[in-house]
Amino acid sequence: MPYPTLLATPDSYGLLTDLYQLTMVSCYAGEGLADRRASFELFTRRLPPSYGYLIAMGLAQAIDYLNNLRFSERHLEALRQTGLFDHAPDEFWQRLAEGGFTGDVWAVPEGTAVFANEPLLRVEAPLWQAQIAETYLLNTLNYQTLVATRAARLRDVAGPTATLLEFGTRRAFSPQGALWAARAAMAAGLDGTSNVLAAVQLGHRPAGTMAHALVMVFTALEDSEDKAFAAFQRYFPGAALLIDTYDTVAAAKRLAAAGTPVAAVRLDSGDLVALSKAVRSHLPTTKILASGDLDEYEIARLQRAGATIDGYGLGTKLVTGEPVNGVYKLVDIDGIPVMKEASGKTTLPGRKQIFRRYAGGQAVGDRLGLLEDTAAPDETPLLQLVVKQGQAIQELESLEAIAARTAASVASLPANLRQLEHPATYGVALSDALVDLAARTRQHPPAQP
Template sequence: MTTFPDLDYVHTNNQQQQSHQNQELNLCADDYSLLTDLYQLTMAACYTGKGIEQRQASFELTVRRLPEGFGYLIAMGLAQALEYLAKFRFSPSQIAALQATGIFAHASEHLQCAGGDRFWSLLAEGRFTGDVWAVPEGTAVFANQPILRVEAPLWQAQLVETYLLNTINYQTLIATRAARLRDVAGEQATLLEFGTRRAFSPQASLWAARAALAGGLDSTSNVLAALQLGQKPSGTMAHALVMALSAIEGSEDQAFSTFHQYFPGAPLLIDTYDTIAAAQRLAEKVNSGEMKLTGVRLDSGDLVSLSKQVRSLLPNVPIFASGDLDEWEIARLKAEGAQIDGYGLGTRLVTGSPVNGVYKLVEIDGIPVMKQSSGKVTYPGRKQIFRSFVGGRVKADRLGLLGESPLEEQPLLQLVMQEGQSVQSLETLAAIRQRTAASVASLPPETRHLAHPVAVQVEISEGLRVLIEETEKRTAKVLRI
């Protein structure tokens, strides 16, 4: 648990305050409540001052636009979101640290004048007590559809925005990339997640590993993530081992033999020096029965040409490829006849175009609201996604109001948390992965294309259309007052 020591502030010329802080910046569950943007706390203080902090509010997390070149998204991160909400609370030391910043001093004076410092009491006694509706992890979604909705007292629903966006945006990106990689590579290919060293942080590397596995990859090299998820980590070897043992023991072959003494049959990285020469020498040992190989890995060079030559030398040995691969590069390799059985996915899997999810108020105290900023319009009211199928394929989605009845459609948003308590058991990665595969398989071919994909049509229900018009008129009337 992070500690919050007494803060010795030094006032600089520009009145900024500096302090000695915990430089480790590690994250644990006890710190969840403070992993937020400052304005979430200042808005909560404002709500408290006006006496509306307990008004019932509904916020929906949606994506305005799909990332460029994407025809769909795979929703992910719900498990971590629910864990965060279940553990959401402020400790005395955290409240003391917030007070010591001085940022809330003026607000505290007003709150005290209003009959007691209710804001700090609210934080000290507060827990998440709301409801959460969400699409199951592994479900394909499109722009302007709610992935998740929080229905809770206003101060709670506001404060949790930052963390929910952080985990759902990132894991949705990784799961979508993983699903696309699986779709392109095919079910027979082995796909390994190698992205830990390129992920944006140690925490992100764990989430990336989870989302990649749930999105369709076979295993991860991240030992901590694998063990925490009940999986077996996977990996091969690095060039450093080959170079070190070659230098000390005299040859690349001796490096391979030494490694196999400790890890018999492990895949070998064969492109440190001369890929084809290494494959030729290994072929002699395999053919003579001196060595058994479960695989070789290529990490550089012309993967199409090299893989064909290695296949001719080692016809029964799986060939793995790595090195800045993504779904477009795998599609190219396959189109050009590369002889590759598996892929290690790293940098381009765990980085790339972000999922720009937003979390917007849609209803307050029973009053539907909507944002009308140019290019950032949101739809009012609590909503449901109704999905229709024809022949097992998604035909269309209808975005309607929560109270509407399905018309031979499947409602996607489910109640997953009620009054702060989870109402569904935790799903296994296998179940989520299976849902991901089924979701992708159900999409129209044009939605799965890498080149110029066409997203599924999302229709607006008549009830939602009427509510949008009514909300716009009511907003216009308020602006004229």
């Protein structure tokens, strides 16, 4: 029996959902509700600790998923074989067999700063379609927003000229997650990724250096660390040399004495402040890269301490990050606004729009209103219609365009919101119409038998 590959491919998107999405669809179908028009919004109730903002990311993969959402006969047979759907109505199987997403999607553009309770995305579709989509949409938007936000913070701290490389594949939550992490990091401002598949699929050159193993092999077999450096430079001129396998400063001295130009070196351990200064004294024109479980807080500390570092390889902390606890909640069914009122998890009813107010190029506050609300002269609506009747209506954006939006979006935020420690809280007000709708919805709880 072959080992299962467990790969998520477009032809398997139909089954890539939580069981309860399908059991609920079965109920909707049996009770004649499956085709009612529903609106679900995806948002986070609160920001991660010590974060002043989030950077929305993952929309491209969300649209790809909806474009490919189908249930093949093989999928339907697999569901039947579980025995869980023995009592499911015929209408359930009919909806899945017909398949296809036919709804609309509103979303903020990737690279946009968003805040608690603001929808990153809204799905407006027949109830059964909108319900099934929840799991995948949360997965891609939550994870890519997590990585993009961390990447944006890293770029903000390191500055525009530092080289920042994504090295997180071995720490990402899965091979699929590694590809998404590479994409999100680059779309939020990093310069490249070491993940070869991600780079090739995204139309970029992979970026990386060398590992300690190469140095250890040459030292064991040739009794020479320098032969490892020479061999690597011979086949990959201009690539960075990893010089901290044994004695970092001694390696830098020997490279300087050899007289061969060294484009870059990488430091992966030790006192990065002291070592970078020592290496700089021997190799004044060589770029120094640092790696080793770095994050924005450590980069800020290195800068304050006067480290002479030109770039960073970023892995574990970038791709694991602080969880983005996004949720996907029903806000309207057949034109009837609905809201959840559970303690600590109250939601706001109705289809919403985010209106961002700018003054002198700075974002100075948001107004969360209803889709029908009118923007004030100094406000910009953020949610855009990106899918209409199942068809994408906007061109796919390049990573460079998204990265430029990310940089501009972060730069527009107040400095006290971008600080790493105790960031300020951004003002998000509710429109009068939204407040009134919430009050009226609360006054009409569901009827009880």
